[in-house]
Amino acid sequence: MxxxxxxxxxxxxxxxxxxxxxxxxxxxxxxxxxxxxxxxxxxxxxxxxxxxxxxxxxxxxxxxxxxxxxxxxxxxxxxxxxxxxxxxxxxxxxxxxxxxxxxxxxxxxxxxxxxxxxxxxxxxxxxxxxxxxxxxxxxxxxxxxxxxxxxxxxxxxxxxxxxxxxGDEQDEEMFAARDEEEAFALGELRRILAELPEPVRPASELHRACVRLREVLAGPGYPGNVLRACAGFGEGEELPEDDEELWLTVTAGIAGPISDLPEEDDTVEAFTDLEGELGHEDTALAALCAIHYADWLAVVAALARRGPGVLASPERIARLIAESDDIDVDLDDPEDLEAAEMLFGSVTPLWASLGIVDRNEILTPLGHWGLPRALERAWSPFD
Structure with a gap:
């Protein structure tokens, strides 16, 4: 030199x-x-x-x-x-x-x-x-x-x-990268689903799930407030009358939350308290936003292949991601498995509210039929 x-x-x-x-x-x-x-x-x-x-x-x-x-x-x-x-x-x-x-x-x-x-x-x-x-x-x-x-x-x-x-340029680059990743994940999802037989639409189970879902969405607090935020339903907004439209909208929102929780009087104070902790609802919504496209793809593809009756607990979901042949991911590190488990620990209770899994975290026929459709909706561009 x-x-x-x-x-x-x-x-x-x-x-x-x-x-x-x-x-x-x-x-x-x-x-x-x-x-x-x-x-x-x-x-x-x-x-x-x-x-x-x-x-x-x-x-x-x-x-x-x-x-x-x-x-x-x-x-x-x-x-x-x-x-x-x-x-x-x-x-x-x-x-x-x-x-x-x-x-x-x-x-x-x-x-x-x-x-x-x-x-x-x-x-x-x-x-x-x-x-x-x-x-x-x-x-x-x-x-x-x-x-x-x-x-x-x-x-x-x-x-x-x-x-x-x-900052604007960085945002544009980030949005472009996200759109590219989403489009790729959507293409892979459609390719995988095209290789599988079409599940039967469980009409009666869908109707019963929507009766419960409407009650949950009308009630105060968790999980209704989180599900409303995921679906983008504003305060006082009328819900879709069609059961399938309502169910798919809410389920898709879990994979791609549309809005934040509504602000309350103590919201600003809570977020300026640096030593405070996020509430359960905010933590759950943050976890949903942190899940990668690849992880959603691995989980839903695995559940679609295995069908109703498969265990869909957070622990099992983390393992499905680690073992997936559909994505290029390395989750051999116990900390990575724990992180995936923690994130999907916010998903499965919401799935239970929609009848996707039962009380034992077992995938239902409704979940098997609807999860792939909801994920496809979440990743499809708006008209």
Whole structure:
């Protein structure tokens, strides 16, 4: 490693290199190699008219030495990089987080470059003092954080607010990835179901289940409030008159909840109490939202193949996921099995309210007939 390497890594001539350029280049090679290269690199920069400061080189030796000895944490290294004065903060006070370098979209990449340029201008103007940052001066660090926070949340000349447009781009990417995953899961579900015989529609069992379901949905508290949220039924909204439509809507909602629980007077207070715990209903709804498409596919495909009478307890469901040939998942770790079991521990009581499983958590003919249809509905795009 030498000055030519740093220049190539930064894409700048030696006279224009910043502290950030040097640190990023040093971090791009093993710490031992970087330590050996530091003296020659320092002399080469001095000869190029870009000597940097003793405080900077002291921080270089101290941090590289800590990395080499294994005592430096990831946070220590990040803080060192940020102390160069032109590195965007990994996490701001408003909890803005930049995407990883290889995951940034065009907008995030543009805003990141703009911020780096903005910080370089502030260093040149003397607004940012990199030496004070290198010495871990608390006041300099606070001012550095304030400056970045202000830039991220202030309009650019074209009116865009950096933190907003980066967040919007990330949301769009997340939604696109989710839609792609959902479409793939739906295709796999339909392929699997096409290979199986068509179950008989249990009309009388469906009607009895809907009589109970209407009572549950009309009542206060759990599980009615969670099922209403899953199905997207608002307060006072009339339920579908058709039994099949009602049952499939609610069952599909368990695999893809449509709305949150209605807010109550103490909702804000409960969520601002950081030491408090979520209520049972909120915990159940959060668990439903955390279950992956692949897990739903593995479970429903396995139950569809096995038919009525199979055990569908949370423990068995976790094992069905682990043993599934329909998805590529590794649940051999006991902690992963426990996590899957915990998530589906919120599903099976709701299934019992719909007659999908009986009191012994055994799959019923209604569950065998309706679960695949409900899952297909949950994953099908709206017209």
């Amino acid at each position: 030498d000055l030519d390497f740093v220049c190539a890594h930064a894409g700048r001539p030696a006279a224009e290199l910043t502290r950030r350029d040097v640190v990023r280049a040093l971090l791009a090679v093993p710490s031992g190699v970087a330590l050996v290269a530091v003296p020659d690199l320092r002399r080469a920069l001095l000869a190029a008219g870009n000597p940097m400061s003793p405080a900077f080189w002291d921080s270089v030796k101290a941090t590289l030495g800590a990395i080499e000895s294994g005592t430096a944490t990831v946070g220590d290294v990040q803080r060192w990089l940020e102390s160069t004065g032109t590195e965007p903060l990994l996490l701001t006070r408003s909890f803005f987080v930049w995407p990883e370098e290889d995951e940034r979209g065009p907008i995030a990449e543009e805003m990141y470059r703009r911020l780096v340029a903005h910080l370089e201008e502030r260093v040149a103007e003397g607004v940012i003092d990199p030496d004070a940052l290198a010495r871990r001066d608390d006041g300099a660090r606070e001012a550095y954080e304030d400056l970045q926070e202000h830039w991220l949340n202030s309009p650019l000349p074209d009116g865009r607010i950096p933190s907003v447009v980066v």
